[in-house]
Amino acid sequence: MVPVRPFDYERPWNIDAALAAVRDTPGAMYLGGGTNLIDLMRLGVLAPELLVDVSRLPFDRVEETGDGGLVIGAAVRSADLASHLGVRRRYPVLAQAALSVGSAQIRNMGTVAGNLLQRTRCAYFTDVTKPCNKREPGSGCPAVDGVHRNLAVVGYSPSCVATHPSDLAVAFAALDAVVRIEGATGPRRVPITAFYRDPGDDPRQDTVLEHADLITGIEVPPAGAAAHSAYRKVCDRTSFAFAVVSVAVVLEVTAGAVRDCRIALGGVAPKPWRAERAEEVLYGADATEENFARAARTEPAGARPLRDNGYKVPLVRNLLTRTLIDLAKKGA
Numbered sequence: 001m002v003p004v005r006p007f008d009y010e011r012p013w014n015i016d017a018a019l020a021a022v023r024d025t026p027g028a029m030y031l032g033g034g035t036n037l038i039d040l041m042r043l044g045v046l047a048p049e050l051l052v053d054v055s056r057l058p059f060d061r062v063e064e065t066g067d068g069g070l071v072i073g074a075a076v077r078s079a080d081l082a083s084h085l086g087v088r089r090r091y092p093v094l095a096q097a098a099l100s101v102g103s104a105q106i107r108n109m110g111t112v113a114g115n116l117l118q119r120t121r122c123a124y125f126t127d128v129t130k131p132c133n134k135r136e137p138g139s140g141c142p143a144v145d146g147v148h149r150n151l152a153v154v155g156y157s158p159s160c161v162a163t164h165p166s167d168l169a170v171a172f173a174a175l176d177a178v179v180r181i182e183g184a185t186g187p188r189r190v191p192i193t194a195f196y197r198d199p200g201d202d203p204r205q206d207t208v209l210e211h212a213d214l215i216t217g218i219e220v221p222p223a224g225a226a227a228h229s230a231y232r233k234v235c236d237r238t239s240f241a242f243a244v245v246s247v248a249v250v251l252e253v254t255a256g257a258v259r260d261c262r263i264a265l266g267g268v269a270p271k272p273w274r275a276e277r278a279e280e281v282l283y284g285a286d287a288t289e290e291n292f293a294r295a296a297r298t299e300p301a302g303a304r305p306l307r308d309n310g311y312k313v314p315l316v317r318n319l320l321t322r323t324l325i326d327l328a329k330k331g332a
Contacts, residue, residue, distance in 0.1 A: 004041050004042055004047075005041075005047045007047075007048055007049055007050060007051055008049065008050040008051070009050070009051050009053065010050065010051070010052050010053065011052075011053040011056065012052065012053075012054070012057075013056070013057075014057070015057055015182060015214065015216070018030070018052055018054050018057065018214060019182060019183070019184070019212055019214060021050065021052045022050075022052050022211065022212040022214075023184055023211070023212040025049055025050045026049075026211070027047075027048055027049030027050065028048060028049060028050035028051070028052055028212075029046070029048040029050070029051060029052070030051075030052050030053075030054050030214060031051040031052060031053045031054065031055065032054060032055050032074070032075060032110075032111040032113055032114040033055065033077070033109040033110040033111045033114045034109070034114075035102070035106050035109050035110045035114065036110075036114060036117075036118045036119065037051075037114075040119065040126070043126050043127075043128065044128045045119075045125065045126055045128060045135065054074075054075070054214065055075055055111070057075065058073075059073035059074045059075040059076075059113075059216050059217055060073050060075040060076055060077075061073050061076065062076060062080075062081070062084050062086070062087065064086075065219070067221075067222050068222035068223065069219060069220050069221045069222045069223075070086070070087070070090075070091070070219070070220040071180070071217045071218070071219055071220075072112055072217060072218045072220065073112070073216070073217050074111060074112055074113035074180075074214075074215045074216050074217055074218070075111050075112070075113065076111065076112045077107065077108060077109070077110065077111060077112075078098045078101040078102075078106070078107040078108075078110050078111070078112065078115060078168070079098075079104070079107040079108045081094065081095070081098040081112060081168075082095050082096075082098035082099040082101075082107065083095075089227070090223035090226065090227055091171075091175065091220060091223060091226050091227075091229065092227070092229050092230060092231075093171045093174060093175065093226065093229035093230055093231045093248050093249070093250060094168070094171045094172070094175065094220070094229075094231075096171075096230060096231040096232075097167040097168050097170060097171035097231040097233075097246075097248065098167070098168060098171075100167045100231065100233045100243075100246075101115060101167050101168070102239075102240055103239055103240040106240070112168060112218060113215040113218075115166050115167065115168045115169070116166055116168060116169050116172075116179070116192075116195075116215065116218075117206075117207065117209075117215070118164070118165050118166055119134075119206060120134070120160070120162035120163060120164050120165070120203075120206055120270050121150075121162060121163060121164075121165045121242055122134075122143055122151060122160075122161070122162035122163075123143075123147060124141070124142050124143050124146070124147075125162060130142060133159045133160055133202075133203050133204075134160055134162065134203050134204055135204075137159075137201075137202050137203075137204060141158070141159055141160055141161060143161050143162070144158065144161055144306065145307075147308075148161055148306045148307070148308060148309055149308045149309050150163065150236075150242070150244055150267070150309065151163055151306065151309060152268060152269050152270055152309075153268050153269075153300060153303045153304065153305045153306070153309055153310070153312050153313060154268055154269050154273060154300040154301070154302055154303045154304065155198065155268075155269035155270055155271065155273060155302075156199060156269065156270055156304075157198065157199045157200055157201070157203070159199055159200065159201050159202070159203050160199035160203035160270065161306065162199075162203075162270060163242075163266075163267055163268065163269060163270060164196065164206070164266070164269070164270055164271050164272065165242040165243070166266070166272070167231070167233065167243065167246065167266065169192065169196075169266070169271075169272045170231070170243075170246050170247075170248045170264045170265065170266035170272045171231050171248045171264070172192045172218060172220070172272075173192050173193055173248065173264035173272035173273075173274055174229070174248035174249065174250050174262045174263060174264040174274075175220050175221065175226055175229075175248075175250065175262070176191070176192075176193075176221055176262065177191075177192045177218050177219060177220050177221070178190065178191050178192065178218070178219040179191075179192055179195050179215055179217075179218055179219075180215065180216045180217040180218065180219060181209065181213050181214065181215055181216065182213070182214050182216050183209075183210060183212060183213040183214070184210070184212055184213075187216075189219070190208060192218070192272070193272070193274055194208070195207055195208060196208075196270070196271030196272065197271075198270065198271075199270050203270070206270070206271075224252070224260070225250050225251065225252035225259075225260040225262075226250050228250070228251055228252055228253075228327055228330065229248070229249060229250040229251070229327070230248075230249055230323055230326070230327055231246065231247070231248045231249075232246065232247050232319055232322075232323050233245075233246040233266070234246065234267075234315060234319060242267070243266045243267035244267050244312065244315070245265070245266070245267040245268060245312055245315045245316050245319055246265065246266035246267050246319075247263065247264070247265055247266070247316070247319050247320050247323050248263070248264045248265075248266070249261075249262070249263050249320070249323050249324060249327060250262040250263075251324060251327040251328065253287040253328050256286055256287055257284060257285065257286055257287060258282045258283060258284065258285050258286075258287050258291075259284075260283075261278075261279050261282045261283060262274075262279060263275035263278050263279055263299075263320065265299065265300055265316060265320075267312070268300050268303075268312055268316060269300070273300055275298075275299045275300070275301070275320070276301070277295075277298040277299060277301045278295040278296060278298050278299045278320065279295075281294060281295035281298055282295045282324075287328045289321075289325055292320075292321050292324040292325055292328070293317075293321045295320075295324070296316075296317040296318075296320040296321040296324070297317055299316060299317065299320065300313065300316055
């Protein structure tokens with residue numbers, strides 16, 4: 001751990017002031033719960049010139065939309081999301097994902113936006129004594145031939161094999177959520193499936209956010225089939241651990257056949273991985289254990305395990321199959 005470099009601090013009381021403060025300072029960053037950012041500052045991975053505290057801006061509520069969906073404010077704490085009665089009843093996959101975040105202390109501090117914006121996880125990224133293309137493009141990715149047991153099996157590039165650690169992003173991907181963003185060019189909306197960037201040759205930036213862009217909320221479509229959903233996570237410890245593999249499933253079964261199915265995977269790629277092949281296999285198919293297992297065998301599509309993480313592929317398939325079976329029984 002290295003000494004934290006000196007930085008300035010501001011706490012604006014409206015969004016325009018927050019945007020201006022970051023826009024006018026190239027080295028500025030937003031501060032929400034700080035559970036990831038402060039750690040990276042302590043490790044010397046990040047050294048912002050200015051922290052702009054947005055935790056007190058009015059984005060800390062879960063609100064109903066006119067069509068029956070939700071807008072979840074960027075500053076909503078994970079603990080509050082997990083305990084929200086409407087979320088638990090109508091979007092159990094989201095409540096379960098929120099309850100899977102970190103520890104109780106992290107859930108009480110960490111915000112929804114902060115969970116989505118966690119940096120992809122790799123021991124080489126957080127160790128400034130080692131090369132890492134996410135910190136210094138062109139320096140190399142030692143994880144490819146080094147320690148990569150918990151890293152990506154799909155969607156990675158030769159420049160970066162890190163995985164994205166967010167639990168909430170996986171649930172939001174299965175719900176077809178949309179991220180609300182305010183920036184220099186005004187407000188915009190980005191589907192969560194398009195929010196994260198592929199690592200490519202320059203993996204420094206995880207998302208499509210530009211400097212000074214601020215997440216204000218996440219739109220979740222009307223519940224529908226989402227009332228029959230689940231999030232499951234396999235990790236090395238029962239608490240305060242990132243997913244080795246996770247699955248988020250929305251499943252609607254009518255008259256013994258699958259009428260709606262949305263699946264996202266975590267712990268396998270640099271971003272939430274939408275299991276489109278499995279969805280295609282299941283749409284309209286009989287809701288049987290055989291069909292669930294057949295669909296699961298198609299994922300993660302295009303998997304290219306590294307030397308020590310091939311175990312993730314059967315783990316994904318078994319976890320997905322079991323989750324589909326259990327959801328189908330609940331909906332029967």
